[in-house]
Amino acid sequence: MEYKSDVEAVDAMAQSYKDLKKEIGKVIVGQDDVVRAVIIALFSNGHSLLVGVPGLAKTLLVSTIAEVLDLDFKRIQFTPDLMPSDITGSEILDEDRHFKFNRGPLFSNIVLADEINRTPPKTQAALLEAMQERSVTVSGTRHELPKPFFVLATQNPIEQEGTYPLPEAQLDRFMFNITLDYPSYEEELDVVRGTTMVQEIKLNHILTGAQILGFQQLIRKIPIADNVLRYAVSLATKTRPKTPMATDMVNNYISWGAGPRASQYLVLGAKCHAAISGKYSPDIEDIQTIANYVLRHRIVRNYKAEAEGISEEDIIKSLF
Template identity: 45%
Template sequence: MSELDAELRADLDRFREDFGRLRSEISKVIVGQHEIVDGVLTGLVAGGHVLLEGVPGLGKTLLVRTLASVMHAQFSRIQFTPDLMPADLIGTNVMVEAEGGASRMFRFERGPVFANVVLADEINRATPKTQSALLEAMQERSVTVAGTSHQLEELFFVLATQNPLEMEGTYPLPEAQLDRFLFKLLVPFPTTDEIETILDRTTESTTPETRRLFEPSRILEMGKLARRIPISDEVRRYAIHVVMATHPEHELASPMTRQFVRFGSSPRGAQAVILAAKITAILDSRYHVARADIRAVATNCLRHRILLNFEGQAEDIKPDAVIADVFDHVGEAQMA
């Protein structure tokens, strides 16, 4: 083993250790939801954004607040409502008196998006105009007000929560904004044992406390390290084939894709799969990406990037079922 390889492996061992410390610290407050916690942490390290979907009361808000506290990060919560305006998110210019009071000038007052961790709570309760105000911030990591661009924090992580669309008072997120999320995670209802633990923690006089583990700069270092994990041409092609198989007009399209899908994943979906798979490989103590890593993350990366056609909606087909069919079809096609 070369000296460089030894140094890289030592860095990856520290990566796993720090990831585990984050996971353990969050578990002091969040009961269960291990896959959700790992998904949120993976999205954070990968430099992406995460969308959580679930009914109210499952701890989505508590999770992101806890995450910010253990990282010593600047945290901001935005409660999305139908009357929320774009300026309420990104900020606005206000007129103030110059020093001495001889004249007046405009000064930019920052909005709540200027933070390390931004919780967009119940994002689908705001109107599409306000939802779209997050687009530039999420993609460009900057906002533009009155022709002037303002850079956001270097570590900028949006964790949005939304209620299922069948609940009253919700607006579907635009496809362009959905594509900005690395993951869409479905938050399950807790088990009976987990509810008992939740009651023990929340109905007693003592409440769990978390420690601040490290600065946001460590998350940036972990993200850069994850990108150094190699991936073979064969595994990369497998990931590409999985994404292309979500397009009904493509020759690799699976049977369910051809029947129920209107539009498949964008290239961002392939980028998300590769980045998340690299982090999954590190956590599994491997120094290369395998097909199993692609399969482990693809559903979370692609479920919000698949748009069903009328027949798929009428038959209540779930994107997860389409992705499972894609896995079967791509595997058979490559074996043929």
Template identity: 55%
Template sequence: MTADAVPLDASQASKLHEARNAIREQLGKIIVGQDEVIDELLICLFSRGHCLLEGVPGLAKTLMISTLAKALELRFSRVQFTPDLMPADVTGTEIIEEDRATGHREMRFMEGPLFSNVVLADEINRTPPKTQAALLEAMQERQVTVGRIRHPLPDPFFVLATQNPIEQEGTYPLPEAQQDRFMFKIFVDYPTFDEEFEVAKRTTGSSVAEVKPILSGEDIIALQDLVRRVPVSDHVVRFALSLVRQTRVGSPGIPAFVDELVGWGAGPRAVQYLILGGKARALLDGRFHVQVEDIAALAPPVLRHRMVVNFAAESEGISSDDVIQRIIDATPQTEDELTRDARFQKIFAS
């Protein structure tokens, strides 16, 4: 257990679990299925992270995010990213304003849609990298700098971005530095037959479901602070470090298949997000501590956009998710096996 972790009592630990169930119930009025996607969105939210959702058009990515915003008593903005969108259209700009009483003119900053609690960056990869980069400072520093003046963003602040697969027409690949600001990259898949059957029935009728707000901004901030107080053992931290360090090509102790299939691996931010995500996942499940299974379950959404496979892997149809799963399978989950394995002793010593 880390030294600064404060033990939680049962009533505190149950708050996030109850909030998850209430939000799920509200989202279930509009969204059919996608339980895993919703859980990962909530983990991201309560970890103070940002989330990138990828899927083909028509899978209700935008509807899911806007419905989540309704279930939270927060200010919501949607930005439709297009090829002609400029950075100032997102962050805001300075305008000249005249004081009618005195006749003097002065510069005034007009806030852009980024100054909201929940920002939906819709189809973020349909705008050029220049405009995509307008989000970098906001996502990392939670502020916007215009004309040497820093403008703090509201708290809580949560960027949810959707993107279409890069193979589709009219898309620009997100720079690696931009992707690294997102805690999770979540794949949104097609619904099952039964789910799509229910979607067809709901969306072609006249009834409209009403979503009630569950949490306020103050509630979310309190729950985010609660997540950071969840204890985590040194063994779980070592396991998270083991997964991330095995993605780094050329490092001591990594599996041979990583050198063969990976172009470059994940940085320290991946370890931070694995541990924070594990804490949030534990509380969402009503548990007081983080397990190795939490880290393993969150490894794909945390690592898939931070670890890049090389041409050899692409030519064989091997994705980053395939490599991540192989790394998980090759990593012992018990403390004794992990610390005694000669290969991991090299990883820990490097």
């Protein structure tokens, strides 16, 4: 759809976000912050890592979002015996004795990588290459992935037996790290009431792939004031211990800080947060709202922080 101006397009984006949230709310009870964060990542053309204990509707949330967005959706259950070719696809010999590329489940708009830390590094690397390059290479031939392309990976924080934790360099590929919490008592009542009865929920398609691509371009056009840009970059820079801008808390409790990708994602995420909130330019409050999602998985606490019970969120909050 063509808009007369960028202002009109931003208004349309804010309205689309409200419509999406309402539609997703037919299936997902509560989890407002999580839904907002996932949509911001999608509109900003970034991937998300969802971390939460089993049974918090992570998979249901992703499949619901894919349905209301009218996008192709594939779910890959990551297991210790999953091979890279199982997700990227492989060359097979057809009846005419020619090699033909058989596409794997990565060739979809939204890919749910369920329990990404259950699979060995080789397969994780194949997924992360696809996330970065938005293409896969099989037998020396490059195959472009469809647009838009998002990976939403889930991780279970409790069971660490038989898992392969993602290295920091690979975690950096995810725009957001989103933690899911238990529902409140009232929300759980609603969930149990709704899921233990017969109910037919019809979801409407709110946005097409082409509209999402348009919004991704629009976000990059949104202007940002110089002081807000400086705030975003200084926030990321302050997380690096033993550097001029590092705070005492960072020097005491962090062994590694966030890289430049954090600054880029803070700016893009803040622009998108401003747009869906009906603003035409982000302010410092927008950056602070999304800072946890961007920085949480990009800073590495040292033993002192763990011993004293200092969380990533405590350190990030101290930087404001």
